[in-house]
Amino acid sequence: QQQVKQSPQSLIVQKGGIPIINCAYENTAFDYFPWYQQFPGKGPALLIAIRPDVSEKKEGRFTISFNKSAKQFSLHIMDSQPGDSATYFCAARSGTDKLIFGTGTRLQVFP
Amino acid sequence: GAVVSQHPSRVICKSGTSVKIECRSLDFQATTMFWYRQFPKQSLMLMATSNEGSKATYEQGVEKDKFLINHASLTLSTLTVTSAHPEDSSFYICSALVAGGYNEQFFGPGTRLTVL
Numbered sequence: 074q075q076q077v078k079q080s081p082q083s084l085i086v087q088k089g090g091i092p093i094i095n096c097a098y099e100n101t102a103f104d105y106f107p108w109y110q111q112f113p114g115k116g117p118a119l120l121i122a123i124r125p126d127v128s129e130k131k132e133g134r135f136t137i138s139f140n141k142s143a144k145q146f147s148l149h150i151m152d153s154q155p156g157d158s159a160t161y162f163c164a165a166r167s168g169t170d171k172l173i174f175g176t177g178t179r180l181q182v183f184p
Numbered sequence: 185g186a187v188v189s190q191h192p193s194r195v196i197c198k199s200g201t202s203v204k205i206e207c208r209s210l211d212f213q214a215t216t217m218f219w220y221r222q223f224p225k226q227s228l229m230l231m232a233t234s235n236e237g238s239k240a241t242y243e244q245g246v247e248k249d250k251f252l253i254n255h256a257s258l259t260l261s262t263l264t265v266t267s268a269h270p271e272d273s274s275f276y277i278c279s280a281l282v283a284g285g286y287n288e289q290f291f292g293p294g295t296r297l298t299v300l
Contacts, residue, residue, distance in 0.1 A: 119288060
């Protein structure tokens with residue numbers, strides 16, 4: 074119930090491609106869904122977050138799509154660049170409870 | 185976004201010694217901070233939730249006597265790994281909650297602990 078399932082585990086795209094990372098959850102009490110980007114040896118950085126009252130949120134080249142009925146949300150990276158190569162984590166939370174993290178997706182963007 | 189710092193960024197110590205890691209919120213006050221550990225190529229594992237002025241709440245399986253957490257002020261939380269052993273070697277990351285709005289959580293840069 075508390076799990077957040079993330080896929081794929083790894084992803085390789087060419088520069089300019091649109092990688093999509095998917096997450097699914099079971100707990101309908103979750104009301105906050107952030108995405109974090111982590112470079113090797115660094116802490117995660119908050120990229121973008123969404124609440125379940127909207128179906129899409131865009132910030133720069135990053136877009137979250139949210140499907141409440143399917144209990145799924147995804148991250149799309151437009152016009153991906155080699156500098157986007159990192160590990161991406163989705164997460165979910167209910168109220169001010171602890172964040173539940175997905176298992177991470179390692180993205181590699183080749184020039 | 186809000187800035188969270190950690191010190192030290194890297195520490196190497198001998199087995200049996202204690203190591204203290206500091207986590208500071210630089211431009212905001214944080215009543216709640218979190219401590220995570222992360223093994224290579226794995227997700228973040230929450231160790232404990234630290235609330236200013238009260239005892240930390242530890243996750244199941246985390247030894248509270250081994251990982252001492254103190255949140256003495258609204259901008260500082262510390263994690264002390266007592267009597268460290270090689271299996272405690274890991275990447276320790278703190279985060280702080282920014283109250284209000286989305287109650288966003290911002291992470292520090294992490295501390296790499298190596299116990300010889």
